[in-house]
Amino acid sequence: MKNRLQEITEEQLIAALKNKNREAVGILYDKYSSLLFGIIARIVKSDETAEDLLQEVIVKIWKNIDSYDAGKAKLVTWMGNIARNLAIDKIRSKEYKNSRQNQDIEDYVNIIEENPSSGFNPEHIGVKEMVEKLAPDHRVLIELVYFQGFTQAETSEKLGIPLGTVKTRIRSAINNLRNIYT
Amino acid sequence: MNIKEYISSGVLELYAAGALSEKEAREVEAMSSEHPEVKAEIEAIQNALVSYSASFKKNPRPELRQSVLDKIDEIEGTVSSNVLSLSENMPGVQTVHQQNNVPNYYERPHKYRYLMAAVWVFLALNIIGNIVFYTKLKGTQDQMAAVVNENNKMKLEYEKIKLDMEKKSIDLKMVMNRSNKVVDLNGMEIAPQSFATVYWNPNSKQVMLNVNNLPMPPSDKQYQLWALKDGKPIDAGVFDMKPGTEGDMHMMPVTISEADAFAVTLEKKGGSPVPTLTQLYVMGKI
Structure with missing residues (x-):
C-alpha cells in the first residue's frame, strides 16, 4: 500500500490534497520534507526554528492547496516559495532579529x-x-x-x-x- | 523592448527569486501568460533554483512527521471521515469538498492552545480567589471595626470605673481614718425618713458627707451642710444630688476646725449665709 501511494504522480498528489485526503499529507511529507526543511534551515540557521516552520509550511500547503495553480508553477516551486517566504518573514521579524546578530x-x-x-x-x-x-x-x-x-x-x-x-x-x-x- | 531582450534583462530571475515588488511581479506574470517563451524561461529558472535548493536537503528529526500529521488532524478535527482510500480520490473522481470552518482558536500551534487554556484557568481561579478573599477581608474588616468600637467603649467604661474606684478608695481611706468622728444625721419632722452620715476628721479638718437618704431637691434649690459649734452655725458647703447618685460620698470643700453637731438644710441655689431652720432636713450631734 505504502509503496503504491508513494508512486503516485504529482498530479494525483495535488488532486488528493485538494480533496482533503489526509493520507496525502503523509505522502507529501515523505516526498518533500527534506527539501523544504533544507531550504528553511538554510535561511533560519537553526534546526529547532526550522522544524516549527516546516510544520507551519505543511499546514499552509494543506490550507491553501486550492489556490495552487498548476498552470503557473510546479508544485515543488510553489511549496518551495511558501517555505522560503515563511522562513524569510521569520528572519526579518523583529523578535528574530533581536535574538540573532546580523x-x-x-x-x-x-x-x-x-x-x-x-x-x-x-x-x-x-x-x-x-x-x-x-x-x-x-x-x-x-x-x-x-x-x-x-x-x-x-x-x-x-x-x-x-x-x-x-x-x-x-x-x-x-x-x-x-x-x-x- | 522585444521578448528576447525582456528575457535576458534579468527581471525573470528576480521574479523567480522573489526579489520583485508585487506590482513588478504582476507585470511579469502578465507577460508570462501572453508569451510562452517567457513562461518557459521562468520555469527553467525556477527548476534551476529548486535543484540548487535540493543541494541543501536535510532531514528533520523523524518525530516531526507524526507531529505534523497530528497537527493536520487537530486542524481538521479528529473525525477521520476524510481518510478515504486514495483511489477514490483520484483525479476525475471529485468527491464533495469538505471545507472545515474551524475557528481560528484551533489553528494556533498546539503548545499555545494549552498555554492559553492554562492562562484562562489561572485567571479564572485568580478572580474567584480574589472575590473570596475580598469577601472574607470585608467581613473581617467589619468585625474589626465592631471590635475596635467595642474596645473604645470598654476603655471609656474602664476609665470611668478606674476614676470611680480611685475616688471610692480615697473616700474609703478617709472614712476608715481612725481619727474620724462619725456623725449620724437623723431625719427631722419635715422628712422623718431622711438620713445622712458625716465623717469629720478634727486633725485634718476635712468633712465628708454620705447622703444615705434625702429627697431630691427642686431644681432651683440645693442642700447645704452646716457645722454647729455651741449653737452657732458654720457654713460647710452646698452639695448636688443627681438621680442615681444616692449613697455617694461628698467631699465638702471647706475645713471645719471645731463642731459639736452637723445639720443639712434646703437652701436657694448657691447656699445661704444662715440656715433656713424651717427647711432643716437632718441633724445629728457628735
Whole structure:
C-alpha cells in the first residue's frame, strides 16, 4: 500500500490534497520534507526554528492547496516559495532579529563553503562539489536574493553595485546554475 | 523592448527569486501568460533554483512527521471521515469538498492552545480567589471595626470605673481614718425618713458627707451642710444630688476646725449665709 501511494504522480498528489485526503499529507511529507526543511534551515540557521516552520509550511500547503495553480508553477516551486517566504518573514521579524546578530557577507560565503548537510545522506554525495562549481560572487548573490529575501535595491546597497548590475548579475548567476544542474 | 531582450534583462530571475515588488511581479506574470517563451524561461529558472535548493536537503528529526500529521488532524478535527482510500480520490473522481470552518482558536500551534487554556484557568481561579478573599477581608474588616468600637467603649467604661474606684478608695481611706468622728444625721419632722452620715476628721479638718437618704431637691434649690459649734452655725458647703447618685460620698470643700453637731438644710441655689431652720432636713450631734 505504502509503496503504491508513494508512486503516485504529482498530479494525483495535488488532486488528493485538494480533496482533503489526509493520507496525502503523509505522502507529501515523505516526498518533500527534506527539501523544504533544507531550504528553511538554510535561511533560519537553526534546526529547532526550522522544524516549527516546516510544520507551519505543511499546514499552509494543506490550507491553501486550492489556490495552487498548476498552470503557473510546479508544485515543488510553489511549496518551495511558501517555505522560503515563511522562513524569510521569520528572519526579518523583529523578535528574530533581536535574538540573532546580523551576519555579514563573509559569513554567507562560509556557510556556502561548509558542508551543506549535517548527517550522512547518500543523496548529498557530490553536492558540495556541485555547489562549489558556482562562482563565489554568484553564490553570494543567490544567497542574498533567494535565501535571504533581499530586494534588488537592498542587494545593490549591500554589495555596493549599481541597481541595474544586480539584474544582469543575477541573470548570469542563474544561467550558471542552469548549466550546472541540467 | 522585444521578448528576447525582456528575457535576458534579468527581471525573470528576480521574479523567480522573489526579489520583485508585487506590482513588478504582476507585470511579469502578465507577460508570462501572453508569451510562452517567457513562461518557459521562468520555469527553467525556477527548476534551476529548486535543484540548487535540493543541494541543501536535510532531514528533520523523524518525530516531526507524526507531529505534523497530528497537527493536520487537530486542524481538521479528529473525525477521520476524510481518510478515504486514495483511489477514490483520484483525479476525475471529485468527491464533495469538505471545507472545515474551524475557528481560528484551533489553528494556533498546539503548545499555545494549552498555554492559553492554562492562562484562562489561572485567571479564572485568580478572580474567584480574589472575590473570596475580598469577601472574607470585608467581613473581617467589619468585625474589626465592631471590635475596635467595642474596645473604645470598654476603655471609656474602664476609665470611668478606674476614676470611680480611685475616688471610692480615697473616700474609703478617709472614712476608715481612725481619727474620724462619725456623725449620724437623723431625719427631722419635715422628712422623718431622711438620713445622712458625716465623717469629720478634727486633725485634718476635712468633712465628708454620705447622703444615705434625702429627697431630691427642686431644681432651683440645693442642700447645704452646716457645722454647729455651741449653737452657732458654720457654713460647710452646698452639695448636688443627681438621680442615681444616692449613697455617694461628698467631699465638702471647706475645713471645719471645731463642731459639736452637723445639720443639712434646703437652701436657694448657691447656699445661704444662715440656715433656713424651717427647711432643716437632718441633724445629728457628735
